[in-house]
Amino acid sequence: MAENSTHIEREVTIINSQGLHARPVMRFVDIANQFQSTVKVKKGTVSVDGKSPMEMMLLEATSGTRLQLVADGQDAAALIDALAKLVADKFHED
Amino acid sequence: MSVKRGIGVSPGVVIGRAVVLDTEETRVPKRTLPTEQLEHESQLVDRTFAAARSEVALERAAFAERAGTELADIFGFHEGWLADPKPRKEIQQLIQEKNYSAAYAISVFMRRYRRRFQEMTSPFLQERAKDILDIEKRLLRHVGAEARQDITELDEQVIVVAHDLTPSQTVMLDRTRRVLGFATDLGGATSHTAIVARGLGIPAVVGLGNLTSLVSGGDTVVIDGTHGVVAINPDASQIEAYKSQAAQQVEVQHALSELRDLPAETKDGVKVTLLGNIEFPEDVEVCLSKGAEGVGLFRSEFLFLQGGAEPSEEEQFQSYRQALELLGGRPLIIRTVDLGADKLFPGRQAEPEQNPFLGLRSIRLCLQNLPFFRAQLRAIMRASNHGNVGIMFPLITQITELRQARYMLNLVTEELEEEGYEFRYKAPVGIMVETPAAALCARELAREVDFFSIGTNDLIQYTLAVDRTNEKVATLYNGLNPAVVKLLKMVVDAAISEKIDVSMCGEMAADPICTMLLLGMGLRKFSMVSGSIPSTKRMIRSIAMTDANRVATRALQFETEREVMNYLREETRKILPDVV
Numbered sequence: 001m002a003e004n005s006t007h008i009e010r011e012v013t014i015i016n017s018q019g020l021h022a023r024p025v026m027r028f029v030d031i032a033n034q035f036q037s038t039v040k041v042k043k044g045t046v047s048v049d050g051k052s053p054m055e056m057m058l059l060e061a062t063s064g065t066r067l068q069l070v071a072d073g074q075d076a077a078a079l080i081d082a083l084a085k086l087v088a089d090k091f092h093e094d
Numbered sequence: 095m096s097v098k099r100g101i102g103v104s105p106g107v108v109i110g111r112a113v114v115l116d117t118e119e120t121r122v123p124k125r126t127l128p129t130e131q132l133e134h135e136s137q138l139v140d141r142t143f144a145a146a147r148s149e150v151a152l153e154r155a156a157f158a159e160r161a162g163t164e165l166a167d168i169f170g171f172h173e174g175w176l177a178d179p180k181p182r183k184e185i186q187q188l189i190q191e192k193n194y195s196a197a198y199a200i201s202v203f204m205r206r207y208r209r210r211f212q213e214m215t216s217p218f219l220q221e222r223a224k225d226i227l228d229i230e231k232r233l234l235r236h237v238g239a240e241a242r243q244d245i246t247e248l249d250e251q252v253i254v255v256a257h258d259l260t261p262s263q264t265v266m267l268d269r270t271r272r273v274l275g276f277a278t279d280l281g282g283a284t285s286h287t288a289i290v291a292r293g294l295g296i297p298a299v300v301g302l303g304n305l306t307s308l309v310s311g312g313d314t315v316v317i318d319g320t321h322g323v324v325a326i327n328p329d330a331s332q333i334e335a336y337k338s339q340a341a342q343q344v345e346v347q348h349a350l351s352e353l354r355d356l357p358a359e360t361k362d363g364v365k366v367t368l369l370g371n372i373e374f375p376e377d378v379e380v381c382l383s384k385g386a387e388g389v390g391l392f393r394s395e396f397l398f399l400q401g402g403a404e405p406s407e408e409e410q411f412q413s414y415r416q417a418l419e420l421l422g423g424r425p426l427i428i429r430t431v432d433l434g435a436d437k438l439f440p441g442r443q444a445e446p447e448q449n450p451f452l453g454l455r456s457i458r459l460c461l462q463n464l465p466f467f468r469a470q471l472r473a474i475m476r477a478s479n480h481g482n483v484g485i486m487f488p489l490i491t492q493i494t495e496l497r498q499a500r501y502m503l504n505l506v507t508e509e510l511e512e513e514g515y516e517f518r519y520k521a522p523v524g525i526m527v528e529t530p531a532a533a534l535c536a537r538e539l540a541r542e543v544d545f546f547s548i549g550t551n552d553l554i555q556y557t558l559a560v561d562r563t564n565e566k567v568a569t570l571y572n573g574l575n576p577a578v579v580k581l582l583k584m585v586v587d588a589a590i591s592e593k594i595d596v597s598m599c600g601e602m603a604a605d606p607i608c609t610m611l612l613l614g615m616g617l618r619k620f621s622m623v624s625g626s627i628p629s630t631k632r633m634i635r636s637i638a639m640t641d642a643n644r645v646a647t648r649a650l651q652f653e654t655e656r657e658v659m660n661y662l663r664e665e666t667r668k669i670l671p672d673v674v
Contacts, residue, residue, distance in 0.1 A: 022171035023170070026171050026174045029174060053171065054178045057175075060215070060219055
């Protein structure tokens with residue numbers, strides 16, 4: 001980890017009606033990839049790479065699912081903010 | 095060594111290294127590779143993903159233009175998924191750990207991944223399994239395309255092993271001139287692989303079941319097309335034995351080639367015309383070298399099956415002209431596009447049909463796609479000034495179809511005249527007689543055409559209601575079934591009494607045990623794959639018409655195909671014992 005690396009965790013709840021399907025996953029991954037930091041997305045004991053569409057699809061996060069976002073890196077705070085906003089905005093879906 | 099038995103469809107023995115092709119829509123056979131090949135497979139995975147991704151990007155852009163970016167975002171997922179390095183890593187791990195081929199590793203990974211979606215509780219997410227399947231198919235297509243491409247770049251000659259080959263694949267492989275022989279899991283005696291292999295004179299065995307899962311790329315394979323046997327990794331002494339067999343066959347071929355400049359006439363001087371069947375203009379040269387006096391069947395649809403864009407009128411014209419010029423005044427019968435059914439219209443999304451052989455194919459397809467049909471007729475008529483061309487319409491089942499096709503031809507003729515083109519006004523027009531309907535109405539049809547060409551492959555399949563590529567019923571497919579023999583007689587009789595030309599361009603024309611029967615019925619023109627011309631000529635030169643007439647009369651009186659076959663075999667054996 002770089003020197004001024006930060007570790008940030010935040011819980012978010014999926015509220016769009018269709019859940020985390022193909023299009024939301026892509027929006028999520030696209031935003032995550034704009035940042036240097038890594039991001040893990042946890043659902044219970046399952047943890048996936050938030051920058052991988054392949055893994056994100058397997059989360060099976062339907063509406064109401066709570067997810068833990070775990071970011072590490074210099075821009076971890078900005079990353080978490082951007083992702084939390086996307087989730088709260090229902091992925092611009094509904 | 096292990097040995098597999100199949101159906102020998104093109105005679106001869108060859109020994110060579112195998113190249114195994116995976117095809118779209120088929121389950122990829124499990125295959126493990128030697129360790130030194132794994133790096134290549136890993137790189138193939140990267141290239142496959144890159145190719146699939148750029149293809150999706152193009153489709154997405156095109157779709158966005160038509161339907162807006164909102165809907166096009168669906169492709170965005172496919173594109174993003176393909177850009178993700180994770181799937182590639184997992185697939186490459188399978189290759190390294192289990193020695194899988196790229197294609198097999200992709201299919202294993204994708205199948206497992208897809209199953210995760212099917213197990214999800216949300217129906218909406220379960221549905222995503224379809225997207226995954228779509229991505230999987232795309233990847234497999236690219237990994238296959240890559241394998242096919244490799245073949246065109248090969249320096250050495252190879253034996254092609256495949257689950258099945260599409261007409262366009264067979265043609266593409268043929269053009270590499272590096273194929274020693276074909277062996278396929280599926281297929282029957284009249285499959286396209288068989289037809290093309292016979293035309294090229296290279297050995298082929300089809301209907302081998304699970305051959306693709308037994309052979310790995312690089313294995314030494316022997317194809318014995320004469321006996322329908324494929325041997326995998328034979329030892330040194332077995333290789334020697336096969337080599338001497340192969341040498342013997344070269345001698346026989348050599349003896350036949352000496353017949354090339356002798357006329358095809360019976361012992362008592364009745365003249366017979368032998369013509370070649372071709373797929374491409376370049377094939378004319380092979381035909382002539384085998385002693386053909388012209389081309390009785392130019393399967394023009396192969397110009398459309400080469401991949402890439404549909405040939406324009408101008409491109410078609412150039413192909414027809416090239417063939418005519420190579421023929422130097424000898425006849426060329428062009429069959430208008432015979433697509434549909436097993437051969438698909440490339441680049442055009444056809445709705446799947448319940449029963450494609452009874453569906454929209456051949457002349458029916460042309461009459462429903464008039465701009466397409468018109469372009470072909472224009473190209474043929476424009477070429478007519480460069481040689482002796484005839485036009486043939488396939489799959490005619492009723493006289494009105496013939497009249498519609500002729501009407502289009504007349505329109506085209508008028509157009510060309512107005513545009514100032516020079517062409518032959520009276521190019522002969524004929525039909526393929528390949529349905530029982532056409533055979534039963536042969537007399538009426540004969541009054542409106544200049545010639546008939548009997549297409550036995552379809553005539554047999556439609557008369558006997560047998561799918562010739564279905565191994566479960568393929569044994570019922572027999573041109574010597576009395577029903578077929580009676581129809582053949584009707585067609586030849588009708589042509590003779592209406593004084594029009596009649597030839598046969600199906601497989602039967604080249605079957606030595608049928609030669610006497612056909613001559614005795616009155617047939618004097620035979621069109622076939624060029625590879626069969628020398629042996630057919632030898633057969634004809636050994637027959638006396640008195641015998642042929644007697645044989646034909648007798649053969650028409652049997653009740654079962656078994657009796658007809660046994661009788662013809664016996665009579666043929668009396669004349670040329672070595673061909674039966």
